Amino acid sequence: MNWIELRALNSLYKTGEVKLNETLKQSGEINYLINSLSVLDRSHTTLFVLEGFDKIYEKDYLEKYNQYITFLTENNLLKPWIRFDEKDIKILISIKEDMDNGNLEPLREQIIKNEATVRIVSLMFFKNEKYLL
Template structure:
């Protein structure tokens, strides 16, 4: 859903009916409430509520709408032309919260120092290097929340991002940026974190582990295990894959894009321990995956050591 749909549902809750527009006509969420739940109906130019709408809205929509609206108001983003997706707003709230508690300051400094591109920042926060391209309002909001004046507008992905600590005893290369936004625990435990940007591993040809043990943390899905990890292993042969401890999630229910494909032509058994192989096979059979940030990184390290 985008903000127009969210706002329309709130107006329906408050007023009982609203004028319909092209966005609402094409809305999958609105059509679900009309055709499946049968708690909305429409004429040629209006939407109006039916019995049961208020209960469903209060249960499934009201709380998050109030949270989104408060965030947009507090940051002077609530404008008539706003079309942010719900996912966009959730990511922006996360950036705001991480900036507020100081977790993003080391990363922000590196973004400025390394002259990060729009693509790099897009990959960091939206897990897709192309997501922000062409979305000027969203780019400007990200810069506003990060307190950064400009982002480089090239396609250079040669930088890796490092969360340093004073006396590291090992390195963990992360597929995603999330662990680097939580610096306190890893620094307390002398763990240095690297983020190279998912599949963008060519820059690792120039990396120096300084003789430290190095581990790999990733999403346990097709891309993470069958595509990215083997590429990383080619660049850093002594890297070890961490065994996940997060709760598996359904690929379908989470609308995840990395789906298990045929693995006959991609033999990675030699890269996994027997226990890791069992976990992967169970995930494939149940059509599930394990999100990297759902793992307890310190527990994964304790088991490895």
């Protein structure tokens, strides 16, 4: 699941509907909530909340959303053009915790010693460098 889907689910929770876009149309998670759990419905342009959505959202998504929005906001990473995957947000949170605890200092020294490029450092944490720029 990506940030666009998480943000849309939160908007659905707060307002009861959200404008449908290509990401949401193709979302496995959204389609699961529509087709299997029957807690969402859609028209050609809008997703709507059905009975039972709030309970499922509170159980499965609300805590994660609050954690991610807090982290992204506090670290100035909440940009409209960024399409973070949930697993990447978790990696960033882990990196931040390791930085704060000093656990990355040995790795930092090794990176400096070996004169690793920014691309190589990015690939140490992520499978590609899509967020590098």
